[in-house]
Amino acid sequence: MSSNLPLLLDTHIWVNYLNASPILRSKTVQAIEEARSSGNVFVSVISIWEVALLVRLKRLSLHTSISDWVNQALLLPGVNLLSFSPPIAIDAVDLPNPMHKDPCDRILVASARVERLTLVTRDRDILDFAKATNLAVLKA
Secondary structure (H helix, E strand, O other): OOOOOOEEEOHHHHHHHHOOOOOOOHHHHHHHHHHHHOOOEEEEHHHHHHHHHHHHOOOOOOOOOHHHHHHHHHOOOOEEEEOOOHHHHHHHHHOOOOOOOOHHHHHHHHHHHHHOOEEEEOOHHHHHHHHHOOOOEEEO
């Protein structure tokens, strides 16, 4: 994978990458590292919301407060915060079938489409959607 290819990390990829989780394939980690070296890794603001929600629901445990975790995570060189813009909001609603209804996934997919980013994910529904459309994905 080229380091010039801009990547958008799905929420679970972002968390697993920061935790150096062995669940991520070495090729995925290498692609993220290469993209980071040229400032081409993006994290959506919706992922911050999703991490906070997962912590609140006790489906994710962090070693510190959510605010501190996010602040530290966003200080990582080569990682950029992607805002939730009006074009992304509109595209998230208008995604073609077979995209499922999960709002976070819809926003991430729309973000990748609108901003022309490659979405890094392990999510089966998103990967299936990518096959049926022209969404650029990297299977993690």
